[in-house]
Amino acid sequence: MPCPLCDDTGWKPVESAGHPVRRVERCDCWREGLGRQRLADAGIPRRYQHCTIANFTAYNESLERAAEKARQIAGAFPSAGKGLFLEGPPGVGKTHLAVAVLKQVVSTTGARGLFYDTRDLLRVIRSTYDASIHTTELDVLRPVMKADLLVLDDLGAEKTSEWVEETMNLIVNTRYNERRLTVFTSNYPDIPDDTDPDSLLFRIGHRMRSRLHEMCEFEAMDGGDYREMPANGGIDDLITLWKTRRKQSLPSRAGRQARAQLREPSVRDGKADLKWPGGRAGS
Numbered sequence: 001m002p003c004p005l006c007d008d009t010g011w012k013p014v015e016s017a018g019h020p021v022r023r024v025e026r027c028d029c030w031r032e033g034l035g036r037q038r039l040a041d042a043g044i045p046r047r048y049q050h051c052t053i054a055n056f057t058a059y060n061e062s063l064e065r066a067a068e069k070a071r072q073i074a075g076a077f078p079s080a081g082k083g084l085f086l087e088g089p090p091g092v093g094k095t096h097l098a099v100a101v102l103k104q105v106v107s108t109t110g111a112r113g114l115f116y117d118t119r120d121l122l123r124v125i126r127s128t129y130d131a132s133i134h135t136t137e138l139d140v141l142r143p144v145m146k147a148d149l150l151v152l153d154d155l156g157a158e159k160t161s162e163w164v165e166e167t168m169n170l171i172v173n174t175r176y177n178e179r180r181l182t183v184f185t186s187n188y189p190d191i192p193d194d195t196d197p198d199s200l201l202f203r204i205g206h207r208m209r210s211r212l213h214e215m216c217e218f219e220a221m222d223g224g225d226y227r228e229m230p231a232n233g234g235i236d237d238l239i240t241l242w243k244t245r246r247k248q249s250l251p252s253r254a255g256r257q258a259r260a261q262l263r264e265p266s267v268r269d270g271k272a273d274l275k276w277p278g279g280r281a282g283s
């Protein structure tokens, strides 16, 4: 059945009262078609394709806050000032929300959206250095830098090296300078400790972290791992998983502090002093 508004021309007449000249504008069906095409091109992995903000289960305050922020950013596009950085342990729904924002923006506005797992992206860029592959680094980087909305999933998962840092800084800085919106997810908590190998700062470095704070709002998400949910499980199972996880994470954090305190007296300890030849370690 042809479109009742435009008869499949993609242009619909605009009625303007008392105006003798008939005008046309892009039809709704054209915008929807474009949105569908752009969505298909966005590279969203199959297992996240069903994700929307409406079907995200928020069963605690941190998840409600994150969902609300996702709703705001998706609704305000393209005038949303800042992007979004979702941090939290695996399985709390960070990628779900990031994909949901991407899907809503692309399907309602027809904007160019792109999803990349950070490690996949780096692997693809690296593969272009192989002479037998006929894509260049720029072929891969251009759409990443130019996308109206980019999701970079699992930031910090790749072990840092000078090359990784340079590549990521190029992508992030270009998008920042061009005022393009980016949504990040990361399993690494944003704690200001660059000696803790599990901190975001340790994984991505000071320069990148401060740039991310300029361009994104940070939302820390806490919850159970939905992948551990029993088949046919529900919200109660998630809450149980969340509570168990909290109990497990508290002792390990307390343990880290206890170990730090143990280290101190041992340095002042007489026996330790005797064994210590003086001077800096390794000198």
Ligand SMILES: [Zn+2]
Binding pocket: 003, 004, 005, 006, 007, 008, 009, 010, 011, 012, 027, 028, 029, 030
């Ligand atoms: Zn139409």
